[in-house]
Amino acid sequence: MKRVYPNREYCIGCHLCELACITAHSESGDLIIAYTQEREAAGLSPCKKIFQKGSECVAISCRHCDDPSCVAACISGALHKDPETGETVYDRGKCVGCWSCLMACPYGAIRRHPVESKIVKCDLCRGREEGPACVQACPNQALKYEDRDE
Amino acid sequence: MPQFPNILCEVLTVLFQPINKNYHEFIIERDKDRCINCQVCVRQCSYEAHYWDDNRQKVMHDNSKCIGCHRCEALCPTAALTIRRTPSEFRPNANWRPVFLQNIYKQADTGGVLLAGMGSPVDIPVYWDRLLLDASQVTNPSIDPLREPMELRTYLGTKPDRLKLLENGQEPPSLQTEIAPQIKLDTPIMFAAMSFGAINFNLHRAMARAATELKTAYNTGEGGLHRSLFKYGKHTIVQVASGRFGVHRDYLNAGCGIEIKIGQGAKPGIGGHLPGEKINDKVSETRMIPIGSDAISPAPHHDIYSIEDLLQLIFALKEASEYRVPVSVKIAAVHNVAAIASGVVRAGADIITVDGMRGGTGAAPAMIRDNVGIPIELALAAVDQRLRDEGIRHKASVVAAGGIRCAADVVKAIALGADAVYIGTATLLAVGCTLCGRCYTGKCPWGIATNDPRLSKRQNPDVASRKLVNLVNAWSHEIQEMLGGMGLNSIESLRGNRDKLRGIGLSDTELDILGVKHAGR
Numbered sequence: 001m002k003r004v005y006p007n008r009e010y011c012i013g014c015h016l017c018e019l020a021c022i023t024a025h026s027e028s029g030d031l032i033i034a035y036t037q038e039r040e041a042a043g044l045s046p047c048k049k050i051f052q053k054g055s056e057c058v059a060i061s062c063r064h065c066d067d068p069s070c071v072a073a074c075i076s077g078a079l080h081k082d083p084e085t086g087e088t089v090y091d092r093g094k095c096v097g098c099w100s101c102l103m104a105c106p107y108g109a110i111r112r113h114p115v116e117s118k119i120v121k122c123d124l125c126r127g128r129e130e131g132p133a134c135v136q137a138c139p140n141q142a143l144k145y146e147d148r149d150e
Numbered sequence: 151m152p153q154f155p156n157i158l159c160e161v162l163t164v165l166f167q168p169i170n171k172n173y174h175e176f177i178i179e180r181d182k183d184r185c186i187n188c189q190v191c192v193r194q195c196s197y198e199a200h201y202w203d204d205n206r207q208k209v210m211h212d213n214s215k216c217i218g219c220h221r222c223e224a225l226c227p228t229a230a231l232t233i234r235r236t237p238s239e240f241r242p243n244a245n246w247r248p249v250f251l252q253n254i255y256k257q258a259d260t261g262g263v264l265l266a267g268m269g270s271p272v273d274i275p276v277y278w279d280r281l282l283l284d285a286s287q288v289t290n291p292s293i294d295p296l297r298e299p300m301e302l303r304t305y306l307g308t309k310p311d312r313l314k315l316l317e318n319g320q321e322p323p324s325l326q327t328e329i330a331p332q333i334k335l336d337t338p339i340m341f342a343a344m345s346f347g348a349i350n351f352n353l354h355r356a357m358a359r360a361a362t363e364l365k366t367a368y369n370t371g372e373g374g375l376h377r378s379l380f381k382y383g384k385h386t387i388v389q390v391a392s393g394r395f396g397v398h399r400d401y402l403n404a405g406c407g408i409e410i411k412i413g414q415g416a417k418p419g420i421g422g423h424l425p426g427e428k429i430n431d432k433v434s435e436t437r438m439i440p441i442g443s444d445a446i447s448p449a450p451h452h453d454i455y456s457i458e459d460l461l462q463l464i465f466a467l468k469e470a471s472e473y474r475v476p477v478s479v480k481i482a483a484v485h486n487v488a489a490i491a492s493g494v495v496r497a498g499a500d501i502i503t504v505d506g507m508r509g510g511t512g513a514a515p516a517m518i519r520d521n522v523g524i525p526i527e528l529a530l531a532a533v534d535q536r537l538r539d540e541g542i543r544h545k546a547s548v549v550a551a552g553g554i555r556c557a558a559d560v561v562k563a564i565a566l567g568a569d570a571v572y573i574g575t576a577t578l579l580a581v582g583c584t585l586c587g588r589c590y591t592g593k594c595p596w597g598i599a600t601n602d603p604r605l606s607k608r609q610n611p612d613v614a615s616r617k618l619v620n621l622v623n624a625w626s627h628e629i630q631e632m633l634g635g636m637g638l639n640s641i642e643s644l645r646g647n648r649d650k651l652r653g654i655g656l657s658d659t660e661l662d663i664l665g666v667k668h669a670g671r
Contacts, residue, residue, distance in 0.1 A: 010610040012597075014190055019227050032228055035186040055603035139225060140610045 001086035002147045004124065004132050006059045010142040011050070013057035018046035020137030021061075024125050043115035047122040048134060051108075059134065059143060062109045062122035064088045073104035090121050167214065170255040174214040177236050178222070184230035185209065191222035191231060196593040196605055219586035221595035253516070266516035267589030267599070269416060269508045269553065269575055276508075277527035277660070278559045282669055284650045286637035293639050295630035301640035302626055304570050306407070306547040307332035307476040308500040330500065331476050333387070333407045335570060336365035337626040338641055339560060341618070342551055342574030343389050343411065343480070345371030347424050347433040347445060348512035348589070349598055350606040353581065356614035358382035363615070364622050369572065372411055372422070372447060374436040380404045387478065390467065392421060393447035395437040402470045407501065410463060412451070413482030415509030415552035418523045422447035423513065428592050430601050461497035468498075476500035476547075483507060483529030483552065484522075488536035495537060495546040502546045503572065504529050509552030510575040512599055513590035526552045527566065531664045534567025534646055543646075557628035566664065567646040580621040581614045 019031060022044050026034035038044040048061035068088045071079045078094035079101055081087075097117025102110050111120045124145075125132045135145040178199060187209045191200040199215035200222060202208075216233065223231045240248050253264055286292040293300070307330050314326040341357045348371065361368040362385045369387045374396015379386070388405040390397050402408055413419065424445035434441040454460050464477050478501035479494045481487065487504060494502050506526020511519065530550045537543040550563040551572035563571050579585070582596040589599035597608025629641070638644055652669040653661045661668055 007610075010607050012608050013604075014193055014225060015188070016190060016225065016227055019188055019190070032184060032186055035188060055607075137227075140608060141613050142610065 001064065001149065002124075002145055003064055004061055004122070004135055005144045005146065005148065006061075007142045007144065008056060008058040010140050011057045011059055012140050012142065013050055013052050014139065015050050016137045016139060017048055017059050017134035017143060018050065020133040021046035021048055021122075024128060024133035043113055045111065045114050045120055047111075047120050048109075049111065059138075060107055060109050061134070062088060062105075063107055064122075064124070069104040069106060070101035070110060073100040075100055087124060087126075088121075090119065090123065092118055095119060168259055170252075170259070171214045173238075173252060173255065174216065174236060175252075176216040176218040177213045177234050178211045178216055179232040179234060180209075180211065181230045181232075184228040186228055186230075188227065190225055190227060194221045194225050194595060196221075196595045196600075196602075217586045217588050218584075219588070219595045220584045224582075264516035265590045266514055266519050267510075267512060267587045268583075268585050269510040270520045271585075271587070272520045274507070274525060276553070277525060277656075277664065278553075278555070278562050280654050280656050280660075281527070281562050281664070281666065282652045282654055283558065283561060283565075283632060283636065284652070285635040290637045292637050293634040295627075295634040298634075299639060300630040300633060301642070302337045302629060304335040304338040304641060305332040306335065306478075306501050306549065306569055308546060309544040311544070331474055333367055333476060333501075334365075335367060337622060337629075338564060338568075338570035339622050339625060340366050340387070340549070340570060340572050341368035341577050342509075342572035343369035343371040343387075343409065344510075344512075344574055344577070345373030345389075345395075345424075346376060346436055347373040347395075347428055347601070349578075350601050350609065351376065351432055352606055352609040352611045353598060353614060354379060356581070356609065356611040356618060357577065358386060359611065359615040360618035360622070361385040363619050366622065367406060369409060370405070373424075373433065373445075374438070375401055375404055376432060376436045389480075390463075391447055392449070392451045393445060395439065395445060395447075398438075399470060402467060403472075403474075405475065407475050407478055408467050408471060409478040409480055409501075409503065410451075410460070410467070410499075411480045412454070412460075413480070413484070413505065414511060415482045415505030415507050415523055415526070416511035417514035417518045418482035418484050418507075419449060420514060420518050421449040425590075425592065428601050433601060457493040457497050460494065464498045478503055478549070480505060480551075482509075483524045483526055485524065487524070487529045488532040491533040491548075492536055492540055492542070495542050499546050501549060501569075502533070503549040503551055504533055505572075506530075506550070506552030510578070511589075526550055526554075526563075528660075528663050530563060530566050530568055531648075535665055538567075538646075557625040558632065560625060561629055561632045561644065562651060564641060564644050565647050565650045567648075569645060576621065577618060580617045581609060 022034050023031045026038050048059050050057055050059050064087050071081055075098055076094045076096045078091045082089050095118050113120050130136050131145050135143045192202055197215045200211045203210040220233050223233050310327045315323040316326050317323040346354045357368040358379050362382050367385050367387050370389050372389050372391030383404040384406055386405040387407040387409050389409045389411050391411040426442045426444045467477050479499040480503035483504050483506045491502050507523030547569040549570050550568035554571045554573050560571050578598055583598055592600050594600040597605045600606055636650055648665045651666040653666050654669045
């Protein structure tokens, strides 16, 4: 399946991917409103996070693993593997906020919702015509959306 | 949280600074309606002009630190930033222009030589702009390069005096003359010498890959060649300069040509100094000097004090490379460039590279860069004419460098007598350079003239090489169009064909040196 692959070597730590992410997942679809209003009011937060240490940085988001630990750990059935697309799908309605998936994820790619008892996880911008917003926004092509299963 | 009016913040940031800090060049305009305080600008600015103000809980900036590179403006996700020249102006004075005032204030503070990066910005005539190209009308047909073959292939190297063919009736004639080694280029545009160290490994890799894909060549500059790039050797000209950094047998045999760098257009008569901070592990192993040590290139080659000495080095390098590759000699365009070029060719150079005074540099004293040398157009015309007059033009190819800005400049250079051109500044512009001219600080915000790992990774070689390939392909198409318009189907037919040029607004002396007629004649 096509996944978002970060390239640590060329990630410049600009955080534009995070901004693209919250814009794509906002009500308004407008970065300025999403960042200055929705973030505070609705706890809108990016599905991905830049991890930085010294000169090294990398943008981490859900890997949509073939054999996801989070799905195995989920106690409410809110996470499942879509057999057709291969995506690890999150059903917000079923989530009870137990954080088992956070503990299970080996990449630290799942985050707590800042205000609700829910999680925030990459959905590959499902339905977005241009593909994942973070990949489109990356100014250094350090994020690639491609199929590397071969 | 108390809110200070904006004007007060500006005052606060310059308190405790030397008073002439207020005479800065640029101002950062932040649109308050658009700025979301996301700090992208803070992370991008390597000069710390933008910063997070904890007291105010918002992004602030210090105009006096802005160097005008536009990196923040380019990456600001809400287009909230505009970088402008400061509107504050000194009292108009045609003689004491602001640049002189600012330089004097700076030197009165530091007591140091003024350093500068990139090519000279001073207003010296650009003859490319005063040369016009010809086109076919009625009496000779123009050619459509999209429908008919159009040859840009160029061979650099010494050409034979005459060709001897063996003909024996039945079979096709065969060539008897042994042809000296040549550098084969699919387009007459090469990436200029920019050393690994001055620019970083990512860009060297990008140039190597782009030159290979384009089937042209790039020049390593004087910093040696990292072993991982040896595989691109068929499209690499290796340089030997006065510092002899990274020069060894494998290096000399790694490329398709060897270039002896005598001088550089931006700083004729001056050596180089790569500060120790730029010498990281990779640069160190490539240059064969310790990590952190300054890399000093002497002004002269200490073994070259005459044409005879140059001859010895040329042939030493030919011996070392077993006469498999041509040897080029690069000189800066100075007053007696034609006579020097003649000597260089007689010393055995297969290629002579002439670098004009508008050529770029990573670091040069500003006085040298802006006042020494002559423009490439005049130097090129003078060299080509001199070599023709002496009947030795075929003994060496001529490469023009220093101030080639577009495809038309390439065409004009070739019509003036160049075999090919080097593009350096244009190469860097293609990967993002905005000519802020602070290459010597090692803090290049575009990740070009820096080896700081946080900055150099801003150049992704995949992206950079694609841009370089695009640029040269675009120029090559334009060259083909211009050739076609003139009714020529091969770059060979344009070479030294000054009849295809006309001068506009030039004096008789300038026209005489350029060897072109005035427009209308």
